[in-house]
Amino acid sequence: MLDWSKYITIAEKFQHKAKRQDRDDLNHNIIVSLANVQIGLDGNGGGQLSELAMLRIASYECKKYWRAEYRNGRVISLNTIIADGEGNTTELIDTLADDKAIDLEAWIDEATWRLGCPQRLVDIAQKSLKGIPLNRKEQTYFNHYQTRHLKKSQKTLF
Numbered sequence: 001m002l003d004w005s006k007y008i009t010i011a012e013k014f015q016h017k018a019k020r021q022d023r024d025d026l027n028h029n030i031i032v033s034l035a036n037v038q039i040g041l042d043g044n045g046g047g048q049l050s051e052l053a054m055l056r057i058a059s060y061e062c063k064k065y066w067r068a069e070y071r072n073g074r075v076i077s078l079n080t081i082i083a084d085g086e087g088n089t090t091e092l093i094d095t096l097a098d099d100k101a102i103d104l105e106a107w108i109d110e111a112t113w114r115l116g117c118p119q120r121l122v123d124i125a126q127k128s129l130k131g132i133p134l135n136r137k138e139q140t141y142f143n144h145y146q147t148r149h150l151k152k153s154q155k156t157l158f
Helices: 004-017 020-043 051-072 104-108 110-115 119-129 136-157
Strands: 081-083 089-091
Touching (some): 004 051, 119 136
Antiparallel strands (some): 081 089
């Protein structure tokens, strides 16, 4: 025979251990678990649950609840308004880095340009800056690189 009043009393002792909005859910989970265990005992010729066993089952349900909360994590909307370091407010989505964005200052910087360029092209550019005429091979290499780079930049624009 199920003693629902006893299950409710036990569940109410553990109700405060959940978040306020989830207290009723935890309460019901504890009551259902206690009833399921009692039904399992009755089917096996068991008997009544002791109060200590009921407390243990309720404690286990609390642990299950908090484990689920931990695993689900906290969901934050990208539209949440946050304050930046200067006292201005902005949406969280605006603070995400864009991999496709061009860093104009680094793009203009000559040292950064040299890092991404083949050494032969750098040598040709230095030779051209000094006013030394380029031979046919160097001019062909420079034209080939220039047209290839132009095609890449046109693809990114469209």
